[in-house]
Amino acid sequence: MQQVARSPSAQTTRNHPSAQPRARVLANAGLFGISLPFLKAGPPKPSKAEARAEAKKELLDRIATLDRGASATADDKADVERLASTLEDLNPTAKPLAAPELLSGKWRLLYTTSASILATNRPPFLRPQGPIYQTIDAERLKARNNESFPFYNQVTADLTPLTSSKVTVQFKTFTLFKLINITAPPAAKGELAVTYLDEDLRISRGDKGNLFVLDMADRAARLEGQ
Numbered sequence: 001m002q003q004v005a006r007s008p009s010a011q012t013t014r015n016h017p018s019a020q021p022r023a024r025v026l027a028n029a030g031l032f033g034i035s036l037p038f039l040k041a042g043p044p045k046p047s048k049a050e051a052r053a054e055a056k057k058e059l060l061d062r063i064a065t066l067d068r069g070a071s072a073t074a075d076d077k078a079d080v081e082r083l084a085s086t087l088e089d090l091n092p093t094a095k096p097l098a099a100p101e102l103l104s105g106k107w108r109l110l111y112t113t114s115a116s117i118l119a120t121n122r123p124p125f126l127r128p129q130g131p132i133y134q135t136i137d138a139e140r141l142k143a144r145n146n147e148s149f150p151f152y153n154q155v156t157a158d159l160t161p162l163t164s165s166k167v168t169v170q171f172k173t174f175t176l177f178k179l180i181n182i183t184a185p186p187a188a189k190g191e192l193a194v195t196y197l198d199e200d201l202r203i204s205r206g207d208k209g210n211l212f213v214l215d216m217a218d219r220a221a222r223l224e225g226q
Helices: 008-015 019-027 048-063 074-088
Strands: 105-112 132-137 142-147 154-161 166-176 180-183 189-197 201-206 211-218
Touching: 048 074, 048 105, 074 189, 074 201, 074 211, 132 211
Parallel strands: none
Antiparallel strands: 105 132, 105 211, 132 142, 142 154, 154 166, 166 180, 166 189, 189 201, 201 211
16 A cells, blocks of 8 residues: 655654644744734733822712712712722822821811711701811921811810821810810810821821811911910
8 A cells, every 4th residue: 555655744743742832833823813912911001100190080079079078978978988998098108297298288178977077967057168177287296177167166186196197186175166265175085097198188087987088278387386
């Protein structure tokens, strides 16, 4: 019987198994068969700064219509909590108390879950109507919270660092209607942690679980003489 002559390439493939994958690669290396994994990688991953800017925008957009939190539903609060946590994970200032140039100044309240600050137990016309501010003087470890129109109530406090991002807040004096000063009792104190801080936005959390989002209103404000 006459034997069929095998081509050298066929003999090489049979005698050298390691050549088979190479043969398959070459066979698939046509214009439409070639595999280019780098073309399937998708868009480049955003930088941390870009991710932070996007997370910050999403949070600010979400809270813009919530009347500082006074009109927030349970779903709204859960959504804001998620967005705030995402931004906190991208915090560019790990030690806020070591960055007084960022922490100090007059901050405007944008959103909070604190019912006492928002006075949500009162009718709307008896709640704070104008901006609510918190001034922090990190160099002197002083703070002041104050409402504007119509009540102009305020409270001053001393700060004691607990960690590089958390302080004890000892309230000192409550002022009602800009006229009546009441000395705060020693038991009037709490804790406040700064969980996100950049040039114009701060997120803080209180020891009672409340969330605060504030933006910078006056970088130069300090509390001399308090």
